[in-house]
Amino acid sequence: MKRFVLLLNGELGIRVLKYVLTQDQIQIEGIVLNSLKKRWSGYLDQVENVLMEFGKSITVLTYSDDFDGNVEMRKLLQKAEFGVSALFGHVLPKALLENIDCQIINLHPSFLPIGRGADPIPWSIIAQQKQGVTIHIINPGLDTGAILSQKEITSNIGMNAGEIYEIATNLLLEELENILPNWIAQRMVLVEQPEVSTPTRKSKDLENIRVIKATEVGSFGDFLRKLQALTFSDGRKPLLLDESDTLWQIDVSVTLNRED
Numbered sequence: 001m002k003r004f005v006l007l008l009n010g011e012l013g014i015r016v017l018k019y020v021l022t023q024d025q026i027q028i029e030g031i032v033l034n035s036l037k038k039r040w041s042g043y044l045d046q047v048e049n050v051l052m053e054f055g056k057s058i059t060v061l062t063y064s065d066d067f068d069g070n071v072e073m074r075k076l077l078q079k080a081e082f083g084v085s086a087l088f089g090h091v092l093p094k095a096l097l098e099n100i101d102c103q104i105i106n107l108h109p110s111f112l113p114i115g116r117g118a119d120p121i122p123w124s125i126i127a128q129q130k131q132g133v134t135i136h137i138i139n140p141g142l143d144t145g146a147i148l149s150q151k152e153i154t155s156n157i158g159m160n161a162g163e164i165y166e167i168a169t170n171l172l173l174e175e176l177e178n179i180l181p182n183w184i185a186q187r188m189v190l191v192e193q194p195e196v197s198t199p200t201r202k203s204k205d206l207e208n209i210r211v212i213k214a215t216e217v218g219s220f221g222d223f224l225r226k227l228q229a230l231t232f233s234d235g236r237k238p239l240l241l242d243e244s245d246t247l248w249q250i251d252v253s254v255t256l257n258r259e260d
Contacts (some may be wrong), residue, residue, distance in 0.1 A: 117200035124230035146190035162233030
């Protein structure tokens, strides 16, 4: 049996948990959820309901931004051989990673090294960069670890961030299922990421541009890409601040014109 720890967040985290629970060769030592301020209300209940459905009693912890507050998490990682991080939303401290033998992979919704950090899909839309997914080893850097699997997503200007996100999460789970047997058997060929300088983003960076001022000047293409980038699958939309300081929510749809 291979000893695992799962670092989970979001719907993808729930789907990863369900998948790993079906694998007879894996024993889950524990589950760590992202901090209370980063996860949605009721997420712990969702995780516990899944464990109840599978008849499992597994330790579930909450990540603390205070390194010293993660004593139990460190014990889990020191006991485990492998870990899977699914949209976890926290950078694991170097001091922690250097004191464990557990190899942790991260399921990341971008074509690394493009899109390091938070909200890679919207920023890639704005910068007109390729979309994709990457499964990589977690190291002390931010999304800089060696790559196990990488797939490009074909996208166009008619797709908003929410639509690309749904494709990306489905593809990440599919790729995890594909590589898991070879990964835990240590038969994977790791590909080091190129040493390039790429922007790394924080969650607040995108929220800082969610409100668009009516007086902003730019090309129509740039404006449209910004609207697409700020349209999320969870219902969040771009906002327009007009000259009277009134906020308007923007709904945008772009469809392909097919002429007979």
